Amino acid sequence: MSSSNGDITVKYPGGKSEKVSPGITVAELAAQISPNFLNQLIAAKVDGKPVDLAYKLARDVDVEFLKPDSEDGHEILLHSTAHLMAQAVKRLYPNTQVTIGPAIENGFYYDFDRDEPFTDDDLAAIEAEMQKIVEENIPVQRQEIPRNDAIELFRSMGENYKVEIISEIDEKETISAYRQGEFIDLCRGPHLPATGKAGAFKLLSVAGAYWRGDERNKMLSRIYGTAFPTKKELKKYLNMLEEAKRRDHRKLGKELDLFSFHDEAPANAFFHPKGTTVYNLIMDTVAQSNLRYGYQEVNTPLIMNVSLWHQSGHYDNYRENMYFTKVDDKDFAVKPMNCPGHLLIFKSTPRSYRDLPVRMSEFGRVHRHERSGVTHGLFRVRTFVQDDAHIFCTEDDIQKEVGLVLDQIFEIYRTFGFDNVHVELSTRPEKSIGSAEVWEKSEAALEAVLKDKAIEYKLNPGDGAFYGPKIDFHILDSLGRSWQCGTAQLDFSMPEQLGISYTGEDGQDHTPVMIHRAVVGSLERFMGILIEHYAASFPLWLAPIQVKLLPIADRHFDYTDQIASRLLKAGFRVEVNRKNEKIGQKVRQAELEKVPVMLIVGDKEIENQQVSVRRHKQGDAGAMSLDELLEQLLNEIREKAH
RNA sequence: GCCACCCUAGCUCAGCUGGUAGAGCAAUGCUUUCGUAAAGCAUAGGUCGUCGGUUCGAGUCCGACGGGUGGCUCCA
Numbered sequence: 081m082s083s084s085n086g087d088i089t090v091k092y093p094g095g096k097s098e099k100v101s102p103g104i105t106v107a108e109l110a111a112q113i114s115p116n117f118l119n120q121l122i123a124a125k126v127d128g129k130p131v132d133l134a135y136k137l138a139r140d141v142d143v144e145f146l147k148p149d150s151e152d153g154h155e156i157l158l159h160s161t162a163h164l165m166a167q168a169v170k171r172l173y174p175n176t177q178v179t180i181g182p183a184i185e186n187g188f189y190y191d192f193d194r195d196e197p198f199t200d201d202d203l204a205a206i207e208a209e210m211q212k213i214v215e216e217n218i219p220v221q222r223q224e225i226p227r228n229d230a231i232e233l234f235r236s237m238g239e240n241y242k243v244e245i246i247s248e249i250d251e252k253e254t255i256s257a258y259r260q261g262e263f264i265d266l267c268r269g270p271h272l273p274a275t276g277k278a279g280a281f282k283l284l285s286v287a288g289a290y291w292r293g294d295e296r297n298k299m300l301s302r303i304y305g306t307a308f309p310t311k312k313e314l315k316k317y318l319n320m321l322e323e324a325k326r327r328d329h330r331k332l333g334k335e336l337d338l339f340s341f342h343d344e345a346p347a348n349a350f351f352h353p354k355g356t357t358v359y360n361l362i363m364d365t366v367a368q369s370n371l372r373y374g375y376q377e378v379n380t381p382l383i384m385n386v387s388l389w390h391q392s393g394h395y396d397n398y399r400e401n402m403y404f405t406k407v408d409d410k411d412f413a414v415k416p417m418n419c420p421g422h423l424l425i426f427k428s429t430p431r432s433y434r435d436l437p438v439r440m441s442e443f444g445r446v447h448r449h450e451r452s453g454v455t456h457g458l459f460r461v462r463t464f465v466q467d468d469a470h471i472f473c474t475e476d477d478i479q480k481e482v483g484l485v486l487d488q489i490f491e492i493y494r495t496f497g498f499d500n501v502h503v504e505l506s507t508r509p510e511k512s513i514g515s516a517e518v519w520e521k522s523e524a525a526l527e528a529v530l531k532d533k534a535i536e537y538k539l540n541p542g543d544g545a546f547y548g549p550k551i552d553f554h555i556l557d558s559l560g561r562s563w564q565c566g567t568a569q570l571d572f573s574m575p576e577q578l579g580i581s582y583t584g585e586d587g588q589d590h591t592p593v594m595i596h597r598a599v600v601g602s603l604e605r606f607m608g609i610l611i612e613h614y615a616a617s618f619p620l621w622l623a624p625i626q627v628k629l630l631p632i633a634d635r636h637f638d639y640t641d642q643i644a645s646r647l648l649k650a651g652f653r654v655e656v657n658r659k660n661e662k663i664g665q666k667v668r669q670a671e672l673e674k675v676p677v678m679l680i681v682g683d684k685e686i687e688n689q690q691v692s693v694r695r696h697k698q699g700d701a702g703a704m705s706l707d708e709l710l711e712q713l714l715n716e717i718r719e720k721a722h
Numbered sequence: 723g724c725c726a727c728c729c730u731a732g733c734u735c736a737g738c739u740g741g742u743a744g745a746g747c748a749a750u751g752c753u754u755u756c757g758u759a760a761a762g763c764a765u766a767g768g769u770c771g772u773c774g775g776u777u778c779g780a781g782u783c784c785g786a787c788g789g790g791u792g793g794c795u796c797c798a
Binding site: 179180181182183184185189197198199200241242245246248249255256257265266267268269284285286287288289290292293294295299300301302304330334335341342343346451452453454455456630632633634635636660661662663664665666667668669670671672678680682683684692694699700 | 723725726753756757760771790791795796797
């Protein structure tokens, strides 16, 4: 589509355009602006498609130049660094087969097939070899190869995985490979123009991974790494990883005596007194809120006859994750979810439309047998308590009820210091039950709620549960990590399955809609998230020990005890440090324990009938009377200040 | 479940190529009674995850089991 004089038109994102001769490469185009500009580029997008700098323009196109600090550019940088690593691996370990090596969020990986899997100790050598290849500054060249030639090429190199991949590529697609020196890899591209363009990189870990993620396939050896345009950015990322490690709830949980794990009950948390305090505070916060939002709390058995689980469908769909037991020769199951129990309660009495909506909540302990390799601290355990609830209502109530659920969820997240929440709406999956009409209606209802409340959300088409669409809530913690916690799911299936009904205005029986909802989800997991979010420096209202009293010398014990007992009576969680230590050491201990308020008591305080206040991480806050302090602290707690 | 790595005192960790355990912190005792992130001295504490094997001899080598850590969707 070139113009009459043979030139083609190139349009840039800013709206500017120019005419150039066909056949010009992206690099040449950039060089016209300035050689220095070209030097900053690593690739480009032509008509929205990422291409190499060597890409030749043949017709009128939109061109966007890519630097490595853009999102698309960074992805290319990561991908090229993966190739760089593969080249280094092939140099060091020639009888290794390469498989795939994509860019991922925050990094890249490459899977290798090798008799001897890689260990952490190999990483340094591979990194050094990568650095050498960067210094060699080898040009990276794209080659388009006819299908059969490509198969022949990779077969002759003994790269059987590549051959397998090629044979699965769509007939219509062009097959391309990228060569850098002696290394050639099947790849769609684009890539950096030369290895010298690689930024700062680091190899992070090795892991096993199945070929194509399928556990029936061979286990390959995967190396993870990351790369950034500059050393500074790499360092920033590595610091963030260090910070995450420092905040790891498993580490802090042990250090601060919150909980422990034992071989006698793998992947099940034992909460110590301090951990139990935080755990109960989370539960109380939700329970209080539930009351305000019109929920009625219930309590259902842990173990129920297996027939119930046949009825609910859990036996067929969830059996692998359930615990079973035999009592009096009858088969029972330990509940993995609370819904069937709630349905039994609903069913236990005749219900009228006047009773709806029924909002039934339970802090229900569930047991799920997670596979041994997937458990992780408090984040993934085999028994946990859900702040579960089920709302039974009519189809017309859906919008209003879901609206209330949303309000409550946002309110509670704010209380815990999470202001940044992502919302996702998932719609009908391919495998689903229920009529198209009901699905449309309920999806529309959920969407209407979100629009009505002007909540931004991401749509996940086809990601809903088989029984209904859902809204998921992800909170962002202080390190910017995202955690899925709350959920609101519509369910048209289970009420019918268990035969629950209410009498309508028309005197007929109707099946109510059920909304499953959880705010914090798993209390265990939420506590883990909270620990990492606050780095265990909990706000006053959540801290397991709120006030630590630090007498200067033994003769101050009596006055200290008086203060302590007054604080206890006012409802505070208090400890006194009676060790034979200097005040500096007592302060240090209290700081390490992350106690929000330290009270130093000595001769001066006794004489003035005061306490000297020190706040965690802030330092000396001066002396004041106990009454003054109490007012301050009680106020802070009432507001649940962060 | 699968792959790699790890398991030594309450905690964090030393212990080289096998010769039968060590530090710091914590704990306890004594001295000290001290003003906002570590006082001094002393004492006690481990069948080196469990079981089996190799060896004259195993924390150390081999195997099984238990527990843990990082991974196992992100498709050349």
